[in-house]
Each structure stands twice: as structure tokens, then as C-alpha cells.
Amino acid sequence: MSAVIDSVPDEFRPIVTSLLAGRDLELLKALQTREKPTLDQQEAVIDVLGDAFTEHFGPGHEPTEQGKLTDNALGAFLACWPSEDLADD
Structure with a gap:
């Protein structure tokens, strides 16, 4: 069995794990x-990482390096677990 967190690419797993x-x-x-998140869990991950992303803007409302990392981590999570592949359990 591979857990949901284990499916997140190594590059982004530490940020996802830390934020959660x-x-x-x-x-x-x-x-x-x-092994697979529910739709509700996916939404919760989106909320957590999205909130963290909004905390990392620099001058000109551009994302900082941390903001970019957080945004990329969210993208990686969603690439692993697209909504259409999930059921609401």
C-alpha cells in the first residue's frame, strides 16, 4: 500500500507534510x-496550501520563493490526485 502522502513527489513532500x-x-x-484521498480531503489540502501560498507575496504582489514552492507543491498534489479520480467517502 502506498499512502497519499507517499505519492507526492519527493521534492514537494516536505512542504506538504510540514504545512499539514x-x-x-x-x-x-x-x-x-x-491510499487515496476523498474529495473532501482534497479540498482541505487545497485550502491549507492555498492559505499558505497567500501568506508569501513579495513586492508587486509577486509570490516569494516560498510562495512558488507552495504553489508548485499544490500543483504536484493535484497532479497525483485529480478530482475526477476521487470519490467522496
Whole structure:
């Protein structure tokens, strides 16, 4: 069995794990034990990473390096788990 978190590319797994650990530990624990996220869990990941992204804007409302990393991590998560492949459990 491969857990949801394990499916996130190595490059982005630390940021996803860190943000979830600090903002929604229960969600992180669920994604460490499930093979596939639910639609609700995917939405929660979008909310957490999206909120983190908005905290990292620099001059001219351009994303900082941390913002870019967070945005890319969200994109990688969504690439692994597109909505059309998920069911609401």
C-alpha cells in the first residue's frame, strides 16, 4: 500500500507534510494511512496550501520563493490526485 502522502513527489513532500502538520494534523494523519484521498480531503489540502501560498507575496504582489514552492507543491498534489479520480467517502 502506498499512502497519499507517499505519492507526492519527493521534492514537494516536505512542504506538504510540514504545512499539514502545522495546520491540520488530523488531515495529515489520514493522508498518511489512506491510499487515496476523498474529495473532501482534497479540498482541505487545497485550502491549507492555498492559505499558505497567500501568506508569501513579495513586492508587486509577486509570490516569494516560498510562495512558488507552495504553489508548485499544490500543483504536484493535484497532479497525483485529480478530482475526477476521487470519490467522496
